[in-house]
Amino acid sequence: MEFSQETKQKFQEILSHYPVKTAAVLPAVHLAQEEFGYVSEEIIEYLAKFMDMSPVFLKNTVSFYTMFKGKETGKYLIQVCHTLSCSLMGAGNIIDYIKEKLNIDVWETTPDKKFTLVKVECLGSCGTAPVMQINDDYYENLTEEKIDEILSRLS
Amino acid sequence: MKILLKNIEEPDYTGSIQDYRRKGGYTAVSKAIKEMTPEEIVEEVKKSGIRGRGGAGFPTGVKWGFIPKNTDKPIYLICNADEGEPGTFKDRIIIERDPHLLLEGIIITSYAIKSHQAYLYIRGEFVYGANRLNSAIREAAEAGYIGKDILGSGYNLDVQIHRGAGGYICGEETALLESLEGKRGWPRIKPPFPAAEGAFRCPTIVNNVETLANIPFIINNGGESYAEIGVKNSTGTKLFCLSGHINKPGIYEFPLGISLRSLIYEHGGGIKNNNKLKGVIPGGSSMPVLASDEIDVSMDFDSLANIGSALGSAGVIVMDETVDMVDVSLNVAKFYAHESCGQCTPCREGMPWMRDIISRIKDGKGKKEDIDTLLDITYNVEGKTICPFGEAGAWPIRAFVNKFREDFEKHIN
Ligand SMILES: Cc1cc2nc3c(=O)[nH]c(=O)nc-3n(C[C@H](O)[C@H](O)[C@H](O)COP(=O)(O)O)c2cc1C
Ligand code: SF4
Ligand code: FES
Numbered sequence: 404m405e406f407s408q409e410t411k412q413k414f415q416e417i418l419s420h421y422p423v424k425t426a427a428v429l430p431a432v433h434l435a436q437e438e439f440g441y442v443s444e445e446i447i448e449y450l451a452k453f454m455d456m457s458p459v460f461l462k463n464t465v466s467f468y469t470m471f472k473g474k475e476t477g478k479y480l481i482q483v484c485h486t487l488s489c490s491l492m493g494a495g496n497i498i499d500y501i502k503e504k505l506n507i508d509v510w511e512t513t514p515d516k517k518f519t520l521v522k523v524e525c526l527g528s529c530g531t532a533p534v535m536q537i538n539d540d541y542y543e544n545l546t547e548e549k550i551d552e553i554l555s556r557l558s
Numbered sequence: 559m560k561i562l563l564k565n566i567e568e569p570d571y572t573g574s575i576q577d578y579r580r581k582g583g584y585t586a587v588s589k590a591i592k593e594m595t596p597e598e599i600v601e602e603v604k605k606s607g608i609r610g611r612g613g614a615g616f617p618t619g620v621k622w623g624f625i626p627k628n629t630d631k632p633i634y635l636i637c638n639a640d641e642g643e644p645g646t647f648k649d650r651i652i653i654e655r656d657p658h659l660l661l662e663g664i665i666i667t668s669y670a671i672k673s674h675q676a677y678l679y680i681r682g683e684f685v686y687g688a689n690r691l692n693s694a695i696r697e698a699a700e701a702g703y704i705g706k707d708i709l710g711s712g713y714n715l716d717v718q719i720h721r722g723a724g725g726y727i728c729g730e731e732t733a734l735l736e737s738l739e740g741k742r743g744w745p746r747i748k749p750p751f752p753a754a755e756g757a758f759r760c761p762t763i764v765n766n767v768e769t770l771a772n773i774p775f776i777i778n779n780g781g782e783s784y785a786e787i788g789v790k791n792s793t794g795t796k797l798f799c800l801s802g803h804i805n806k807p808g809i810y811e812f813p814l815g816i817s818l819r820s821l822i823y824e825h826g827g828g829i830k831n832n833n834k835l836k837g838v839i840p841g842g843s844s845m846p847v848l849a850s851d852e853i854d855v856s857m858d859f860d861s862l863a864n865i866g867s868a869l870g871s872a873g874v875i876v877m878d879e880t881v882d883m884v885d886v887s888l889n890v891a892k893f894y895a896h897e898s899c900g901q902c903t904p905c906r907e908g909m910p911w912m913r914d915i916i917s918r919i920k921d922g923k924g925k926k927e928d929i930d931t932l933l934d935i936t937y938n939v940e941g942k943t944i945c946p947f948g949e950a951g952a953w954p955i956r957a958f959v960n961k962f963r964e965d966f967e968k969h970i971n
Contacts (some may be wrong), residue, residue, distance in 0.1 A: 420718040428740030467742035469724030470682045486803035490889050495785045525644040529801035530808045539685040
């Protein structure tokens with residue numbers, strides 16, 4: 404495995420904005436997750452070599468952040484907020500509804516590898532609760548009907 | 559009086575640089591860089607009386623004044639766009655809908671603190687916001703407001719977006735610095751404060767998005783006119799985030815000092831389903847809850863502190879009479895147990911302990927002593943940790959128990 408030429412260029416550009424190389428760690432791991440879909444041990448080893456850094460340091464950092472995924476998830480990562488404002492507005496029912504609809508539990512992936520369902524903390528969108536994020540996009544003011552519609556649009 | 563939503567509330571406003579300039583945007587940068595010295599800007603901001611909008615309410619001009627004079631190290635500005643405090647969603651609207659307002663604030667502030675490198679640390683989930691800001695930075699650079707020799711003044715500034723990757727604690731300023739440096743988001747022991755030793759061990763100012771978005775107004779109109787808005791010790795307008803059981807949730811901008819009752823009943827349209835109000839958190843989930851008879855309070859830093867709560871991030875979470883405060887406190891305790899960085903024992907052990915006790919009470923397995931144990935834990939966490947996350951988790955639980963003790967007792971008898 405290796406970064407594409409384009410990603411390598413992006414990385415060099417990013418690096419030019421920082422006084423020290425370690426500051427490019429989060430940006431680099433984001434690039435890796437975008438390119439490979441997740442950041443496994445193997446990918447961390449590659450990154451460490453690529454950045455000329457200790458893999459232990461890198462692993463220590465990566466493991467701290469909830470957005471970095473150690474293994475492959477479904478094509479669509481459904482992240483439902485269950486913090487206070489969303490919970491007051493029925494996040495619990497939303498999670499149950501998705502569980503039932505996809506026939507999986509939280510932290511599970513559908514057998515066709517299409518959907519993974521997770522619970523996350525406040526997404527910073529509490530005024531339009533309940534809220535979920537699927538991959539990069541936010542979906543707000545959720546209802547069961549809206550979920551039907553959103554999930555049926557994803558292929 | 560609108561400073562922050564003035565453009566956003568215009569029907570056709572797109573947030574492009576053309577729109578922003580049509581509304582008088584970027585005049586403050588010209589004024590600041592061409593007509594004012596950095597010291598004069600800091601003075602103007604001190605006069606405005608503005609206090610940080612990120613939660614702690616520290617006077618912004620005073621903080622800028624802490625940058626050591628004649629330092630030979632580079633100075634950094636960091637815009638805190640981590641927006642993680644539950645109940646808070648105000649920075650996102652500025653980022654997504656008026657990014658140049660924020661950039662103009664960042665440019666002026668960088669010039670004022672003599673920084674040539676600003677980082678905008680944005681929470682990882684805000685992918686759209688980061689993209690929006692990146693294109694705004696390109697627009698501003700093309701127009702000569704960012705980059706080398708800004709407006710022919712010889713002043714250089716680079717602005718770089720830095721995406722977080724999940725973790726509420728990274729909003730705490732020293733955790734943010736660690737995260738920026740590529741490490742785990744573990745808060746640092748203070749002092750040294752960031753102004754003396756921050757990013758890359760260099761003098762650094764960390765300011766919230768909303769704080770920085772006020773700076774162009776202060777430069778255009780003068781610190782004194784800003785200080786006329788709001789109330790004593792809490793000047794200017796504030797973005798209030800209404801969520802929970804309220805008819806019209808959303809972002810509202812009012813001068814500091816508006817009453818909580820009028821926020822909820824007049825502007826927020828009252829409680830959903832015509833229910834009665836049970837409690838309201840005035841400043842994000844870290845701040846102590848207020849009971850329904852405490853809402854005639856003025857929403858400003860001092861008044862809320864006087865009744866034992868705090869303005870925090872002004873995330874107003876409304877809860878109606880159908881709510882069981884045991885459920886609410888369990889939700890809150892779970893959040894803090896999940897988000898503790900684990901560096902200090904009282905926080906690492908105390909948060910899950912509180913969560914487990916509340917969970918036991920909820921399941922009907924609680925004992926009478928549990929309620930007082932909960933209170934004890936809050937006192938044993940408070941003031942005994944590296945960062946204010948300890949208080950952020952302990953204060954709300956103490957307030958839920960003290961103000962709604964009967965909810966807890968109901969599950970026990
Ligand atoms: C646990 C914790 C989380 C915080 N999260 C944020 C945040 O998401 N955004 C923010 O601007 N400030 C946050 N703060 C406050 C920052 O530490 C810091 O005070 C602030 O960014 C300073 O900017 P200001 O002076 O403009 O308010 C947090 C503080 C703590 C203790
Ligand atoms: S108080 Fe909690 S979050 Fe803050 S440093 Fe200690 S363990 Fe980490
Ligand atoms: S509580 Fe769900 S977005 Fe804030």
